[in-house]
Amino acid sequence: MSEHSLQSSHTIGISVTNAVPSAIEQDDLLLVAISKNGDQEAFAQLVQRYQRRVFNLVYRMLQQYEEATEITQETFLAAWQGLPAFRGDARFPTWLYRIAYNCSLKQLELRKRDRALQVALEAEKILEHANNEQRENAELDAHDRQALVQEQLSHLPAKYRIVLILRHLQDMTYEEMAEILTMPIGTIKTHLFRARNLLKERLQSLNRESDMG
């Protein structure tokens, strides 16, 4: 993936919560109602509104650009097919995120079974390890540190990865996360606590190794 495809989260502002909720929610409901009648133009507007957020969620879960593109498509297709069953109990983006999360989990399961892909990933890891060794003595600047955090994030269990993504990359509240993941808030707190601690411990141990080297 080229560098130009990356933008700062602050400039794009992907937060769901920072937007004016009532106006957007009402507009969502209207577009959903029209889409339910088979209007593809209305659905295309919903896609346009949420595709970046959904894509980023899926991309952070899967860590592969092409795969994330495919799963984002599947997410919206599943949403289109599931629209008749959407009763509006949850907000549209919440429902959409839930679909995206489930599609990502399904893909991770498939990936586990796909031996050929695993072999390719192993090769990628070896290459990555060699690269890490090359820069072992170099001081970690901000960019390297981000890459390291990103790598460590991808090694966390999916249930911990998703809470970190939703909380820090999508700027969601505990309540929103609980709704998306259909978990009690207590479980969200526990998962977040463990996820951050795991990430912290791994980064600390890597820093120690780097200092010793």
Next chain:
Amino acid sequence: MRCKEATQQLQLYLDNRLTIKQVRALEAHLASCNACLAELTILEEVVNDLQTFKVVVEPYDLNAQIMRRVAIAASQRNTPASRFTLWHPSLLEILVAATLATVATIGTILQQSSIRALLPFANGHDRLSLAFLNILHTLMTIDSITLILALWIGGTFLGICITLIFAGSEMRTQWFKAMMERLPVR
């Protein structure tokens, strides 16, 4: 406040999930405990690292790709092909249907005496054809009402068989279950 309690509250502190009272107690503890303050600093670093993640821009034609798939799904939903969704005959079903059709065709052909005469069998000289002709003769000599009744029963039975063969296994199971429920015996 003890360090254990403070450590447990640090993450909630970062997420602004503590009450004012809890915040004051925690901040008072942090002012006097370097270990907990160091822990908070590390956690803040981790959170900052996560929050400075770049937003990845999706492919420029993602919307078009999605809508293309949506259009295909919509057209599949609207096509009358759904009428034939139950039409998934297996190889066995196709063979049975073909056999029934062949028997019916042969039966029709063999009714023609000129064609029968050309064949090495069913020409009135071998045992099989004699038996066949006897049955045919009996059928021809019975009165027309009985014959029509027999044909009607046979035709209905044949129709049901052909329908069930082409309806697919799911429909066949449902039909069989419904029939069994209506029977007075179990």
